[in-house]
Amino acid sequence: MVHWQWALGLFLGLAATLCASINKVFWKLGHNHYGSDPKKSFYANCVATFALIMNPPLDMLSLYFAPQTLFAATAGTGTVFNLILSKYILGEMPTSLDIYGAIAVCVGCTGIAWSEANIVPTEDNYEDMIERFDSPSFLMYLAWTTVFISTLLFVTVQDSTSCCPEGLRKFAFGSLGGSIGGQYYLVKSSISLVANSEKADGGSVFEEFDTYLIIGGAIMAAAGGVIVLNFGLKKYDALFIAPMYQAFLVIYGSISGAVFYQELSSLAFGELMMFSFSFVVMIMGICCCMWREGEESGKGLVEKKQDYGGMKREDGGEREEKKEDVVLNGML
Numbered sequence: 001m002v003h004w005q006w007a008l009g010l011f012l013g014l015a016a017t018l019c020a021s022i023n024k025v026f027w028k029l030g031h032n033h034y035g036s037d038p039k040k041s042f043y044a045n046c047v048a049t050f051a052l053i054m055n056p057p058l059d060m061l062s063l064y065f066a067p068q069t070l071f072a073a074t075a076g077t078g079t080v081f082n083l084i085l086s087k088y089i090l091g092e093m094p095t096s097l098d099i100y101g102a103i104a105v106c107v108g109c110t111g112i113a114w115s116e117a118n119i120v121p122t123e124d125n126y127e128d129m130i131e132r133f134d135s136p137s138f139l140m141y142l143a144w145t146t147v148f149i150s151t152l153l154f155v156t157v158q159d160s161t162s163c164c165p166e167g168l169r170k171f172a173f174g175s176l177g178g179s180i181g182g183q184y185y186l187v188k189s190s191i192s193l194v195a196n197s198e199k200a201d202g203g204s205v206f207e208e209f210d211t212y213l214i215i216g217g218a219i220m221a222a223a224g225g226v227i228v229l230n231f232g233l234k235k236y237d238a239l240f241i242a243p244m245y246q247a248f249l250v251i252y253g254s255i256s257g258a259v260f261y262q263e264l265s266s267l268a269f270g271e272l273m274m275f276s277f278s279f280v281v282m283i284m285g286i287c288c289c290m291w292r293e294g295e296e297s298g299k300g301l302v303e304k305k306q307d308y309g310g311m312k313r314e315d316g317g318e319r320e321e322k323k324e325d326v327v328l329n330g331m332l
Contacts, residue, residue: 009066
């Protein structure tokens with residue numbers, strides 16, 4: 001029997017992801033019409049701002065009601081929402097690989113949701129939560145994550161003259177942002193502390209220093225992931241960085257939930273196999289969209305340059321203007 005909290009958490013997670021996609025698409029719509037249609041740009045920015053405001057509360061409510069691994073899976077559906085909204089709002093037509101990737105994400109999210117339908121959401125008190133932070137499995141996860149994030153951070157701070165290839169630095173920016181932002185157990189723990197603020201001995205959790213460490217860690221993880229993502233977007237193509245960020249957000253969100261809350265321990269063998277298969281399919285779908293977008297961006301730029309390069313020059317000023325348009329189109 002499906003637990004009502006699971007169903008509500010799934011719905012809220014999808015709604016939060018939809019708000020995030022609406023925010024991105026309408027920000028771009030407002031930017032596209034900034035000079036040509038100020039009124040339309042203003043309304044688009046209003047919709048984007050409203051979606052931005054609605055996203056965090058929906059995220060927190062979803063984490064409260066749903067297992068963390070399920071919440072992380074709903075974040076992957078942003079690829080599908082972006083595809084649909086970009087077509088009907090921005091007029092950007094998807095390619096066949098876009099559609100295949102979106103289908104894979106839908107199949108993966110559906111499989112994960114189905115495999116976890118019988119999981120009862122965790123409701124920890126303060127004492128149970130501290131025990132989870134001290135568990136051997138979580139300490140091993142924390143050690144590995146510290147080494148992995150430190151390595152990625154080292155790569156990102158290297159300059160172009162270092163021994164690190166540029167492709168590795170680009171990978172590091174996207175994966176670092178997603179790895180930091182995917183520490184959802186800190187957010188879920190903070191929500192549990194606020195919702196269950198009374199300790200077993202009758203005291204308040206806000207009398208404990210650990211409470212503020214957990215809440216502070218949740219804020220730093222959420223903000224840190226976005227900050228790293230923005231730095232990556234300033235240096236590299238968003239068509240690669242954003243999907244890479246999203247892929248690692250789903251990976252670390254799922255792994256950290258499975259380790260910290262032991263959410264997969266109650267699954268039967270068939271359910272565990274379904275979760276594993278669905279998880280891999282979802283990541284492949286996200287990477288499919290990422291690979292296509294990078295290829296199309298570079299290919300489009302080269303083809304347009306070649307086309308304009310073969311044209312006869314009739315007016316120097318007109319030629320320069322067309323060259324500028326080619327570069328801008330290739331970047332977008």
